[in-house]
Every structure is written in C-alpha cells, then in structure tokens.
Amino acid sequence: MKNSTARKIVRRVEYTPYPWILDHVVLRFEIGDDTTRVLSRLHIRRNDACAPAADIDLDGQDMELISVSLDGLPLDDSGFTKTSEQLLIHDAPASCTLEIEVQIEPLKNTTLTGLYPSGDFLLTQCEAEGFRRITYFPDRPDVMSRYEVTLVADKARYPVLLSNGNSVGSGEFEGGRHWVRWDDPFAKPSYLFALVAGHLSFIEDQFTTTSGRNVTLRVFVEPENLDRCDHAMESLIHSMKWDEDRFGLEYDLDIYNIVATNDFNMGAMENKSLNIFNSKYVLARPDTATDLDYQGIEGVIGHEYFHNWTGNRVTCQDWFQLTLKEGLTVFRDQEFSSDMHSRAVKRIRDVRALRSRQFPEDAGPMSHPIRPDKYIEINNFYTMTVYQKGAEIIRMYHTLLGEDGFQKGIRLYFQRHDGMAVTCDDFMAAMADANGVDLGRFGRWYGQSGTPELKVSSSYDADAKIYTLHLSQVTPSTHDQSNKQPLVIPVAMGLLSKDGHALPLRLQGEQEGTGSSRLLVLDEEQQSFVFEGVEERPIPSVLRGYSAPVKIDCPYSTAELAVLMAHDSDAFVRWDSAQLLSQREILGNVSRLVEGAEPVLAPELVDAYDALLADLDSDPGLVAEALALPGEDYLAEVMPVVDVDGIHAARKFVKSGLANALQQQFLQRYTDMCTDQVYSKDPVSMARRSLKNICLSFLLETASGEGLAEAQLAGSDNMTDTLAALQGLVWVEAPAAETALQSFEHQWRDDALVMDKWFSIQASIPGEHAVGRVKTLLDHPGFSISNPNKVRSVIGVFSMMNPTGFHTADGSGYRLHADQVIALDSLNPQMAARMTGAFNSWTRYDENRRNLMRTELKRIAAVQNLSPDVSEIVSNAIGMDKNNK
Ligand code: BES
Ligand code: ZN
Numbered sequence: 001m002k003n004s005t006a007r008k009i010v011r012r013v014e015y016t017p018y019p020w021i022l023d024h025v026v027l028r029f030e031i032g033d034d035t036t037r038v039l040s041r042l043h044i045r046r047n048d049a050c051a052p053a054a055d056i057d058l059d060g061q062d063m064e065l066i067s068v069s070l071d072g073l074p075l076d077d078s079g080f081t082k083t084s085e086q087l088l089i090h091d092a093p094a095s096c097t098l099e100i101e102v103q104i105e106p107l108k109n110t111t112l113t114g115l116y117p118s119g120d121f122l123l124t125q126c127e128a129e130g131f132r133r134i135t136y137f138p139d140r141p142d143v144m145s146r147y148e149v150t151l152v153a154d155k156a157r158y159p160v161l162l163s164n165g166n167s168v169g170s171g172e173f174e175g176g177r178h179w180v181r182w183d184d185p186f187a188k189p190s191y192l193f194a195l196v197a198g199h200l201s202f203i204e205d206q207f208t209t210t211s212g213r214n215v216t217l218r219v220f221v222e223p224e225n226l227d228r229c230d231h232a233m234e235s236l237i238h239s240m241k242w243d244e245d246r247f248g249l250e251y252d253l254d255i256y257n258i259v260a261t262n263d264f265n266m267g268a269m270e271n272k273s274l275n276i277f278n279s280k281y282v283l284a285r286p287d288t289a290t291d292l293d294y295q296g297i298e299g300v301i302g303h304e305y306f307h308n309w310t311g312n313r314v315t316c317q318d319w320f321q322l323t324l325k326e327g328l329t330v331f332r333d334q335e336f337s338s339d340m341h342s343r344a345v346k347r348i349r350d351v352r353a354l355r356s357r358q359f360p361e362d363a364g365p366m367s368h369p370i371r372p373d374k375y376i377e378i379n380n381f382y383t384m385t386v387y388q389k390g391a392e393i394i395r396m397y398h399t400l401l402g403e404d405g406f407q408k409g410i411r412l413y414f415q416r417h418d419g420m421a422v423t424c425d426d427f428m429a430a431m432a433d434a435n436g437v438d439l440g441r442f443g444r445w446y447g448q449s450g451t452p453e454l455k456v457s458s459s460y461d462a463d464a465k466i467y468t469l470h471l472s473q474v475t476p477s478t479h480d481q482s483n484k485q486p487l488v489i490p491v492a493m494g495l496l497s498k499d500g501h502a503l504p505l506r507l508q509g510e511q512e513g514t515g516s517s518r519l520l521v522l523d524e525e526q527q528s529f530v531f532e533g534v535e536e537r538p539i540p541s542v543l544r545g546y547s548a549p550v551k552i553d554c555p556y557s558t559a560e561l562a563v564l565m566a567h568d569s570d571a572f573v574r575w576d577s578a579q580l581l582s583q584r585e586i587l588g589n590v591s592r593l594v595e596g597a598e599p600v601l602a603p604e605l606v607d608a609y610d611a612l613l614a615d616l617d618s619d620p621g622l623v624a625e626a627l628a629l630p631g632e633d634y635l636a637e638v639m640p641v642v643d644v645d646g647i648h649a650a651r652k653f654v655k656s657g658l659a660n661a662l663q664q665q666f667l668q669r670y671t672d673m674c675t676d677q678v679y680s681k682d683p684v685s686m687a688r689r690s691l692k693n694i695c696l697s698f699l700l701e702t703a704s705g706e707g708l709a710e711a712q713l714a715g716s717d718n719m720t721d722t723l724a725a726l727q728g729l730v731w732v733e734a735p736a737a738e739t740a741l742q743s744f745e746h747q748w749r750d751d752a753l754v755m756d757k758w759f760s761i762q763a764s765i766p767g768e769h770a771v772g773r774v775k776t777l778l779d780h781p782g783f784s785i786s787n788p789n790k791v792r793s794v795i796g797v798f799s800m801m802n803p804t805g806f807h808t809a810d811g812s813g814y815r816l817h818a819d820q821v822i823a824l825d826s827l828n829p830q831m832a833a834r835m836t837g838a839f840n841s842w843t844r845y846d847e848n849r850r851n852l853m854r855t856e857l858k859r860i861a862a863v864q865n866l867s868p869d870v871s872e873i874v875s876n877a878i879g880m881d882k883n884n885k
Contacts, residue, residue, distance in 0.1 A: 007868040011374045012320040018138055019053035020044050020092075022145040027135070031122065031153035031197055036115060037066070038102050038135045045095035056089040056098065059132035059139040062114075066101040087136040100136050109133070110786055110827040118263035119222055121198020122158070123276060127269060128319055128378045131190035141189040141316045142421040151195060152179040158197040160220065162257060164188070164272045184272055186252070187419060189315055194271035196220070196259045203229045207240050209250040215240075219282065220259040228283040231294060231681070232258065235301040242302070242336050247410060249309045258282065258301070262752055265788050265830050266382070268300050270307035277304070280753055280789060286679050288754050290720040291686040298340065303333035314414065317421045319378045323370040323446075324424050326382075327390020331398070334391060341683045344571035345621045351546045351572065354392065356634040358384035359551070362451050363637075364840045365876040367478040371424050371446040376872040379830045385449075392549035393445045399490045399519065399547050400442075401435050408434040441523055442488040450478040452487055454522070456554035460537040466508075467495065467534040472526035473550070479880060489522040492547040492570075495531065495538035500567025506532050517544065517569065539563055544570035556580070558604050566611055571622055578626045581608055582654065586635060589650035590643055599650060601657035609658050613665040620673065621687030624694045629655055632803050642844050644807045648766060652701075659701035667704065670695035679718045686720075693724035700728045710736050719754075727761050752789070755782045759793040763802060770805025771812045774798045778820075785823055788831050795820045799838035806838065807845065811852035814839075818856035821870065822863055829867030836860065836873040843880045854881070 023043050030037040046052055065082060068075045070089065081088040089098060109116040113125050114133025124134065132139040151161040155178040165184025172178045200220040207215045217236055219229045236258065243249045258275045260282035268277040281300040284293055310332060311325035338346045361367065361384050368381070370390040375381050398406045409431035416430060424446050432439040452475040459468045471491060475484035494517045495503040502516035508530040520529055539560045543552055556564070556577075564577035582605065589599040612626050629651060636642040659666060673692035676685055696712065699705040706729065713725035726744060729737040741758070748754040759782070763774055777783060777794050784790050799806050799817045806813040817838060825832035842853035860866070861874045 007376055007871075009374050009376055010319075010378075012318070012372070015318050015320075017047060017050055018140060018143050019047050019050040020056055020138070020143075021047045022138065022143055024148070025137075025145045026148045026150075028150045029152065029195065031151065031158060034107055035103050035105050036122075038063075038104065040098075040100050040135045040137070042098045042100070042137075044092070044098055052094075054091055056092045057138065058087040058089070058100075058136040059085065059129070060087050060102070060136035061085055061133050062104070062109075063133065063135070064103045065136070066103055067099075068101075069099045071096050072099075085132075102135055104134065111830065112263055112265045112788065112828055113830065115195070116263070118261040119198075120157075121160075121196065121200060121222075121261075123196045123198075123259065123261055124194050124271075125265065125269060125276065126193050126271070127191040128382075129191075131193055134193075137190055139190050140318065141191055142318060144187040144189050144315070144419070144421060146187050147182075147184045147193060149182045149184075149193075149195065150179055151182070151197060152177060153197050154178075158199070160196065160198060160200045162194075162196040162220070162259065162274055164192070164194055164274050165253065166255060186272060186313070188272050188312065189421065192270070192272045192312060192315075194269070194274040194276060196274065196276070199223070200259065201226050203233060205233050205237065207237055207251070207256075209240070210244050211250060213251065214254065215251055216255050218255075218257050220257060221279070221282065222260075225260070225279070225283050228285045228288065229260075231284045231289075232260075232277075232282045232297055232301055235298040236305060238298070238340065239302040239305040239336060242339060243306060243309070243332075246335065246339065247309075247332070247407070251308065252313070256305075262789065263787060265828070268304045270304040270311055272308070272312055275304045277301075278789065280756070283753060286681070286718045287722075288719055288751065290718075290723055291681070291689055293719070294681055294686070295337065295341065299333050299337050302336040303329055306332040306336070309414065313419065314417045315421045317423050319375070319381070320371055320373070321423050322378075322381060323386045323390035323393075324422070324427055326387050327370060328394050328427070330387050330391035331394035334395075342619055342621050342687065344575075345619070345625055345687070347545060347572055348575050348622075348625045350388070350391075351576075352631075352634070354384070354388050354549060356631055356637060358388045358549075359451050360633075360637050360841055361385055362389070362449060362478065363476075365479050365880045366837070366840060366873070367449045367480050369447050369449045369481075373447075377833070377867075377869045379869055380833055380872050389549055396442070396445070396488075396490055396548060397431050397439075399492070399545075400488075400521070401431065401437070405435045406431075441486075444485055444487050448475060448484055448487065449481050450475045450484060452484075452489065452548075452550045454489060454491070454543070454548070454550040454552050456540060456542055456552065458540060460534070462537070465532065465534050467531045467538055469493075469520075469529045469531070469540060470526065471520070471522045471529070473522060474525075479876070486523065486525045489548045489550060491520045491522055491542055492544035493518065493520060494541045494544065494569065495534065496541055496563060496567060497536055497538060498563065500563050502569055503534060503536075503538050508532055519547070541568045541570060541573050543573070543576075544568075545572050546576075552576075558584075558602070562604060562608050565608055565626075575622070575626050578608065578612065579630050581605055583630050583635065583638065586629070586647070586650045586654050587639065589653055590639070590646040593646050593649055594643065599653045601654060601661070605654070606658060606661045609662055610665060613662060613669055619687055620691035621683075623669075624687070624690040627691075627694050627698070633801075636803065636841075636844070641846060642841075644803045644845070648804045655698065656701035659698040659705075663699070663702045663704065666695045666698050666702075670699060670708070689718075689720050693720065696724055697728055700732050700734075705732070706734045706736065709734070710740075713740060719757075723757055723761075730761050730765060733765075749782065752782075752787075756789050756793040759783065759790065760797045763794045763797040764805075766802060766804040768805075768808050770798065770802055771808055771816055774805070774816060785820070786827055788828070791820075791824065791831055791835065795824075795835055796838075799835065807849055809848060811849075811855075814852050814856045818860055821860055825863065825867050825870050826865075829869040832867065833869035833873050836870050836877075839877055840873070842877060854878070 026041040028039040106115040113130035115124050149163040161180040163182035165182050168183045169181040201223040202218045202220045205217045253273050260277050260279040262279050264278035281297050306329050310328045412434040413430035452473050455472045457470045504513045506513040561577045561581045568574050585605050592599050635647045673688045709725040709728045716722040821836050857874050
C-alpha cells in the first residue's frame with residue numbers, strides 16, 4: 001500500500017488558497033508513558049476569497065483517530081472520510097468549531113519529525129510537513145492561526161513543559177501530573193509549532209530591545225551540558241543587537257527559548273520563540289569545540305533568530321517559495337558573521353562552499369531553480385541551491401541597489417506583508433517599488449537552473465588608449481531545463497597596471513572618472529564596455545567580491561594571476577587568483593600523471609606561495625585561506641571526467657612540493673602564530689590559529705611535520721589545535737597516529753559531539769583501506785545509525801568527503817554506502833535521502849565506476865516500500881542515464 005513511488009508530483013502552478021480560515025487553534029497534549037493524546041479545537045470559517053468548499057480537508061499521518069465532533073456533536077463515519085494521509089470533514093457549515101482527538105506513539109517514532117524522543121525528553125520538528133504527524137490539520141504554510149497549547153505530563157518525568165509564546169498558566173493534578181499553558185499571540189503556520197517536554201536545565205540572560213522590551217533568554221540543555229552554553233547565549237544577544245542595528249528589526253515577545261538536542265535531522269529550527277537546535281550548534285567549550293564550531297554556532301543562532309522576521313512574521317505562501325525565507329535569512333546570517341568577523345574570509349568560505357557543493361548540484365540530476373517548479377518530497381528541496389544560491393540572489397539585489405536601497409526594499413516588504421504568507425514575486429516587487437526600478441529581467445534568476453558561465457575577453461588600442469572589455473554569458477542546459485535566457489549579472493570590476501596599480505576608470509561617454517572600482521551590469525547575451533584614457537594594456541579584475549554566482553572564464557596568464565594575487569584591492573579576487581593558479585598546477589599534473597610523465601612544480605607557484613607567506617601585513621585569516629589548496633571536490637567539479645586518484649595524487653604532489661620548497665617559510669609563520677599564551681576566542685586569535693594550522697598541514701608533508709604535530713597535540717589547550725594536530729597525524733599515517741586516536745577516544749568516549757570528530761577524521765582517511773575502516777567504525781559502540789550526527793560523521797564523510805575511499809575502483813565503497821542508505825531508509829527517510837545524494841554525480845566518472853554506481857542506484861530503487869524521499873533522489877539520478885549513453 002505504502003509504495004511511495006506512487007506519490008504524486010506537486011506543482012507550483014497548481015497552487016490554490018485554502019478555502020477555510022482557522023483563526024484560533026486550541027491544543028491539549030496528554031503525554032502518557034507510551035502514547036500521547038492530542039485534542040484539538042479548531043475555530044474554522046469560510047475563506048471568502050475562495051469558492052465555497054463543502055468539505056474541510058485535513059492532513060494527517062501515522063496516528064489513530066479517536067473522535068471527531070463538529071459544533072459539539074460527535075460525527076459518525078458518514079460525517080467524514082479518512083484515508084492514510086487525509087481526513088475529510090463533510091458538509092461543514094460556513095463557520096464551525098471542529099474538535100478532534102487522536103493518539104500518537106512518539107517513542108516509536110524514528111523519523112525525527114513530528115513528536116519524537118531524544119535522550120529522555122520529547123520534542124517536535126514540524127517543518128516542512130511534520131505537524132500532520134501530531135494531529136489532523138491543514139498542514140500548509142499559508143494557513144496561519146493563533147495557538148493556545150496546554151501540555152499535561154507526569155511532573156517527575158517531564159518537569160519542563162515548553163511551547164511557543166508566553167506561558168500563561170500552570171498547575172498540578174493529583175497523581176503527580178502537572179500542566180503548563182502557552183499562548184502565542186502571533187498567528188503562525190503549523191510548521192512553526194513546537195513543544196518540548198522533559199528533564200532539562202537552562203542558563204538565563206536578558207536583552208532589552210531599543211524600544212524597551214525586556215526579553216528573557218534561556219538556553220535549555222541536558223543537565224551535564226550546562227557548562228557549554230555561554231557562547232550560544234552570547235551569540236543570541238549579538239544577533240538581537242545586530243538585527244536592530246543593521247535592519248532596524250526588534251524582537252516581539254518577552255521570552256526566547258533555545259533547546260539543544262542530540263537527535264536532529266538538520267542544524268536548527270526557528271519555531272516561534274522556541275528554537276530547537278542540534279546540540280552541535282549550541283554546545284561549546286574551548287576543549288570540546290573548534291573555532292569553526294564556535295563560528296558555526298554564532299551563524300546558526302543568528303540564522304534562526306533572524307527568521308523571526310524573515311520567515312515567521314512574513315512567511316511563505318507555499319513550499320516552492322522556500323528561498324523567500326531561507327535565501328534571505330542565509331544572506332542575513334552571512335552579513336551578521338561578516339560584521340562580527342572578517343568580511344573577506346567569510347565571503348571566501350561561502351564561495352568555496354557554493355562552488356564545491358552547489359555547482360555540482362546544479363549540474364546534476366537534482367538541478368532546480370532556487371524557486372523550484374515541482375517536487376515529490378519537499379524535504380529533498382532544502383538544498384544548497386535554495387539556500388546558498390538563493391542567498392547569492394539576495395546578495396545581488398544588495399549589490400545592485402546598495403545598502404540603502406536594499407533596506408528601503410526590506411522596509412516596504414514588511415510594511416506590505418507583515419503577518420502574511422507571500423511569494424518570491426512579492427519580495428521582488430517590494431524591492432522594485434521601493435527603489436523605483438524595474439527588476440523584470442532580474443526575476444529570471446528565480447526560475448532558471450544551472451550555473452551561468454561568464455566569459456571575459458578584451459582588446460586594447462594602444463594609440464587611442466582605449467580598452468574594451470567584452471562580457472558574454474551562457475547558461476548550459478540542465479537535467480530539468482533546456483532553454484536558458486540571459487540573466488542580469490552584476491560585475492564588480494577594476495583594471496590593474498602590469499605592476500599592480502589600480503588604474504582610473506572612465507567609460508566612453510562619461511566626462512569624469514569614477515575611481516578605480518565600478519559595477520558593470522551584463523543583462524544581454526553579450527555586451528562590450530569601452531574604457532577611455534587607459535594608459536597601458538591593463539589586467540582586468542572582474543567579479544570583485546564574487547558579485548554574481550557564476551563561473552568565470554577569463555584567459556589570464558600565470559603572470560597576470562600573480563599580479564592580481566599580490567596587488568588587487570579586492571580580497572576575493574586575490575584569493576581566487578591564488579586558487580586558479582594552484583588549480584592549473586594541480587590539473588596540469590593530473591594530465592602528466594595520466595600520460596605517465598613525471599609531475600612538475602612550476603617555480604611561479606612556489607614564488608607566489610613564497611610571497612603569500614612573506615605577507616605580514618594582511619589578516620592571517622586571509623593568508624590562511626589563500627594558502628589552502630582547492631579541495632578535491634572542487635577540482636572534481638572542474639574536470640570533464642573526474643579522475644579521483646589523479647586529483648588526489650596531483651594535489652598531494654603539489655602540496656608536498658610547496659611544503660618542501662618553502663619549509664623554512666612555513667615553519668617561520670607557524671612559529672610566529674604559536675606565541676599566543678592563553679586560549680582566546682576573539683577573531684584575531686581565531687585567525688592566527690587558522691594560519692598556524694594550515695602551515696602545520698603543509699609542514700606535515702615535510703620531515704619536521706610529525707614532531708611539530710605531536711608537540712602541538714601534547715601541549716594544546718583547545719580543540720582547534722588538538723584536532724588539527726590529530727587530523728594531520730592521522731592523514732599522513734604517522735606512526736604516532738594510532739596511539740593518538742586511542743587516547744583521544746579514551747578521553748572523550750562519553751562525549752557524543754567530540755566523538756563525532758573522532759569518527760569523521762577516520763572516515764575521511766583516503767585510499768583503498770577506507771572501506772574496511774568505515775565498516776569497523778560502523779560497528780563501534782559509539783556509532784548509531786539512528787543518530788543523524790553519527791550518520792553524517794561516518795557515512796556522510798566517507799561518501800562525500802573521501803573521494804578515493806568512496807570511489808574505490810572495485811565498487812566496495814558504493815556497495816557499503818548503498819547498504820547504509822537502505823538500512824537508514826526504514827528509520828529516517830529524510831536522512832537516507834540526503835545520504836543517497838552521494839551518488840548524484842555518478843555520470844561524471846569513468847565507465848567502470850559509472851556502471852558500479854548505476855548498479856547500486858538500481859538496487860536501492862528496487863527496495864520494497866522505499867520512501868518517497870529516497871525514491872525521488874534515485875529515480876532522478878537513474879534518469880541522468882539518457883544524457884550519458
Ligand atoms: N528552517 C530550517 C530548518 C529546517 C529545514 C528544519 C528543513 C526542517 C526541515 C532552518 O532555519 C535552517 O535553515 N537551518 C539550517 C542552518 C542554517 C544556518 C542554514 C540547517 O538546519 O541546516
Ligand atoms: Zn533557515
């Protein structure tokens with residue numbers, strides 16, 4: 001019956017408003033030992049904007065219906081129709097009160113959606129469609145209601161009872177049960193509902209908003225984690241302040257709760273006033289969390305907080321509009337992190353993630369526009385495209401309109417739509433109207449998939465001193481879409497002289513120059529921009545700050561890249577030039593290895609690295625980013641047919657060549673960065689640690705590396721340095737690695753989050769032994785397939801961050817992975833679908849690997865009762881076949 005491949009496709013154009021309005025929802029949860037009773041009273045009236053409907057159509061899954069009554073009268077079987085996913089109430093009057101009682105079994109729920117257990121407490125996850133596992137309800141984001149919620153449970157077992165909004169009453173019953181009532185004054189869609197029940201401890205602080213509202217802030221964790229909450233609380237306070245300062249947005253309730261759980265499919269969830277977080281994004285102490293963890297916590301706390309306006313106060317009309325809240329909120333959290341730390345480093349890291357993860361997605365079987373046109377399972381569309389590319393589209397509004405214009409647009413958006421469920425078009429209209437501009441063509445970014453390629457060429461007339469920059473664009477056809485139209489591409493640029501000086505810019509027709517940096521806008525297939533008074537043939541610096549999410553194709557010479565890398569005023573261009581230089585060097589060596597030739601290291605790259613290491617003026621964090629070679633994932637992305645082993649060998653060769661040629665210089669910078677006496681988490685210390693540890697990773701390719709790493713490990717007082725040293729030793733297979741891993745395990749075996757790191761390090765060790773090693777890790781007592789963090793640390797890292805291990809030529813990595821996907825699917829389809837994505841790039845490999853991966857995809861597809869989640873991913877992936885025969 002549950003054969004999910006039968007699930008129907010949902011299409012954006014088929015949207016119709018819900019014909020009923022639910023003003024008020026009253027819920028009562030009777031939490032028992034094994035089962036929970038949910039009583040709901042829905043105050044319903046006709047939506048006059050729609051044709052009158054005879055039936056009330058409610059969603060519901062995996063629950064037992066106890067009773068239904070309409071205006072106080074119990075309905076018998078003729079009054080409603082119930083199927084496995086729906087309850088239809090027949091012949092409803094224009095306005096009525098519907099009471100429904102259901103029973104659910106949270107302890108048996110392994111999906112981590114709906115109401116489920118974690119440790120010894122209960123919690124909910126409702127986005128996107130989890131509320132329908134709690135009670136029958138129109139579980140769609142455009143149905144917004146006020147909720148009053150009463151939670152009743154045994155006081156000893158569930159002392160803390162939380163839901164959205166304000167706590168408005170509580171009391172005790174005989175027999176040890178107690179109740180707490182919550183009232184949320186803001187209308188919200190069901191996906192923002194939350195409850196938490198159990199034995200939790202909290203830390204508390206206060207925030208006073210600009211208009212004087214006193215907000216109580218609490219972070220709830222399991223009691224043993226109470227000493228790891230301070231950074232999360234600080235991050236929350238910084239977020240609240242930042243949103244006031246930069247966006248003029250204030251918090252709107254007197255209470256803000258955050259709850260941390262070890263069992264969570266995602267990073268965190270923005271439920272109104274009751275955010276629920278993966279403990280990875282809450283818990284931190286210097287000895288347990290790395291600098292990246294600290295920054296991750298700050299970013300995610302910010303993200304969920306910023307949703308209070310962009311997502312909650314104004315929400316999505318339907319799930320096709322997901323980027324309306326996610327793209328915008330990612331942009332906001334990126335800006336927050338940029339304002340708190342180094343803007344340039346943040347930008348570089350975001351671009352790195354976009355290129356290595358979103359570009360492949362957009363070129364593969366799951367390619368879709370940021371506003372998709374169709375889906376089978378919405379959970380499969382919480383993607384890099386909707387999030388990261390979506391944030392890039394928001395960033396382009398900002399680039400085109402400027403900070404003031406952008407803020408004007410945001411203000412108009414809230415003025416028009418506060419309290420409503422709206423669309424991406426509404427957002428675009430607010431931006432356009434507030435600025436008096438036409439964004440019609442810009443809107444194509446919402447509907448077109450694929451990564452555009454920006455081609456740059458130029459000509460120079462030395463006599464006339466005229467320089468012409470030719471820009472053209474093409475978006476390749478994708479799995480989901482073939483005909484592509486030109487997009488609006490903002491190109492921030494400048495021109496440099498041979499010795500790296502910025503040249504003044506004056507476009508033909510202009511009287512005055514406009515400084516040395518400007519924004520060109522390409523909105524046709526091709527356009528030429530003519531600059532006058534250019535004294536010498538310049539080097540173009542294009543896409544400064546990565547002003548558009550495109551691939552850049554510009555025929556730079558090595559010498560030109562070296563000039564840009566050393567002298568451009570834009571940190572992104574400096575970094576990107578360094579990346580391109582190393583990328584060419586690595587890919588050149590891949591070819592040499594294929595031809596059986598000796599690999600070589602170009603002296604120009606050594607010189608460029610020498611200069612980077614000698615740069616004492618730049619932010620150490622930026623130097624660290626520039627030193628880091630392009631990852632194997634991104635190198636794979638730019639190769640026509642991925643040569644996994646070639647990439648690994650060539651990258652290793654270049655890394656080791658640079659390390660040995662510049663050993664003294666690496667050592668010098670390493671030592672300079674080691675002088676910080678005590679640990680501090682301020683941005684400067686973090687940047688210094690990042691440079692120190694990238695130097696260490698190069699030094700590990702030299703004779704002096706292992707000694708340094710062992711000493712660092714022994715003397716470390718923080719997880720950043722500990723992990724860098726341990727990881728380094730393990731990855732170069734140093735003799736000390738085995739003991740180091742053992743003592744780490746001994747020290748942290750009871751700490752789930754720290755053990756995730758121990759698992760990840762080992763799951764990512766490259767080479768043919770990876771498969772056997774991963775099998776051992778899966779049998780480790782600390783591993784559990786029902787815990788998403790563990791699944792990501794072992795199965796996720798192996799399949800997505802260990803290319804030589806996963807793509808072992810005999811196919812054993814694929815087989816192991818498919819086995820895990822199948823096991824996971826019966827417990828947690830959402831996680832299983834995410835893991836299945838490791839096969840998405842299967843057509844990009846050699847024929848042997850393609851065949852092996854296709855076999856595994858087909859094996860997964862043939863599983864009985866496969867979830868719609870996994871089914872959608874595998875059938876799309878197998879569908880790539882026709883393009884690659
Ligand atoms: N609304 C999402 C969380 C979510 C998505 C829950 C899908 C359930 C299903 C939340 O705001 C979010 O986007 N979280 C991100 C982290 C964020 C910093 C990008 C996540 O969980 O990965
Ligand atoms: Zn979000």
